[in-house]
Amino acid sequence: MTYKSSTGAFCALAEPYCNYDKAKIVVLPIPYDDTSTWQKGADEGPEALIDASGYLELYDIETDSMVYKQGIATLEPVVCPEEPELMVNTVYKTVKGLLNDKKFVVGLGGEHTISIGIVKAMAERYKDLTVLQFDAHSDLRESYKGSRYNHACVMARAHEYAKIVQVGIRSMDISELGIMDKSRVFFAHDFYNTENVIEKIVDLLTENVFITVDLDVFDPSFFPSTGTPEPGGLGWYDVLKVIQAVAGAKNIVSMDVNELMPISTNRAPDFAAAKLIYRTLSMIFSGVKNDEKK
Numbered sequence: 001m002t003y004k005s006s007t008g009a010f011c012a013l014a015e016p017y018c019n020y021d022k023a024k025i026v027v028l029p030i031p032y033d034d035t036s037t038w039q040k041g042a043d044e045g046p047e048a049l050i051d052a053s054g055y056l057e058l059y060d061i062e063t064d065s066m067v068y069k070q071g072i073a074t075l076e077p078v079v080c081p082e083e084p085e086l087m088v089n090t091v092y093k094t095v096k097g098l099l100n101d102k103k104f105v106v107g108l109g110g111e112h113t114i115s116i117g118i119v120k121a122m123a124e125r126y127k128d129l130t131v132l133q134f135d136a137h138s139d140l141r142e143s144y145k146g147s148r149y150n151h152a153c154v155m156a157r158a159h160e161y162a163k164i165v166q167v168g169i170r171s172m173d174i175s176e177l178g179i180m181d182k183s184r185v186f187f188a189h190d191f192y193n194t195e196n197v198i199e200k201i202v203d204l205l206t207e208n209v210f211i212t213v214d215l216d217v218f219d220p221s222f223f224p225s226t227g228t229p230e231p232g233g234l235g236w237y238d239v240l241k242v243i244q245a246v247a248g249a250k251n252i253v254s255m256d257v258n259e260l261m262p263i264s265t266n267r268a269p270d271f272a273a274a275k276l277i278y279r280t281l282s283m284i285f286s287g288v289k290n291d292e293k294k
Helices: 042-053 084-100 112-125 154-158 197-203 236-249 268-286
Strands: 025-030 072-074 104-109 129-134 163-169 185-187 208-214 251-258
Touching: 025 042, 025 084, 025 268, 042 104, 042 251, 042 268, 084 104, 084 112, 104 112, 104 268, 112 129, 112 154, 112 208, 112 251, 129 154, 129 236, 154 163, 163 236, 185 197, 197 236, 208 236, 236 268, 251 268
Parallel strands: 025 072, 025 104, 104 251, 129 163, 129 208, 163 185, 208 251
Antiparallel strands: none
């Protein structure tokens, strides 16, 4: 069976590499943007990312590999109910079915709330799971705007299913202080003030890791295309070096990328988000260890 999104295939792949039955990897667009509280437009992110991915070079220099040969099937976008809890349940059921088919799932938000459904499915499959969050915001509020299923609450909900480690944080509400475990948080300024940050992150992870990326983790001078940009963010290689170390030491079971709010006059962030996924997949499936890449 071949699934192909109406927006096209990730990396513009053709048969046999986009065939669902043969693919190890599936890209799942989840164009949901109902609880965002400032700028809207993340629901357009999956389509923009997939479109930009068609211009990626398929050879990855750093791993000397071509991960598309593992097969990457692009699925039809999830039809999401407006009510966030119902959306989360829809995503959960969809991802659970993909896991039953033994697929490596790449979720494309949409706003970050979509991650709750993916984490729930992953935690049922992998009991020894850590959620590794790249984000500008801690997202630990118990509820926000009257809902427990809000983009500001995503890590509070994820923590109900798995351990969490937070990276790149530089914005939070004071109410989150009593919830946050600072021993498992790496603020953006830690990358400049603390030695051995990457080693410390890896040491906190369990064997199985789910990576969730809110693209506002990046500094907005590099990545402005997000609904809640925060100054002082991480750079491209800051994030990739962490992922490289994790891929070399742990079992990354799935990932998602969220909060791309496309800007029609600047397509570079769309391309960067697509390349982030392809580079991460290259590191996961190449089997290259961190010490081999020095």
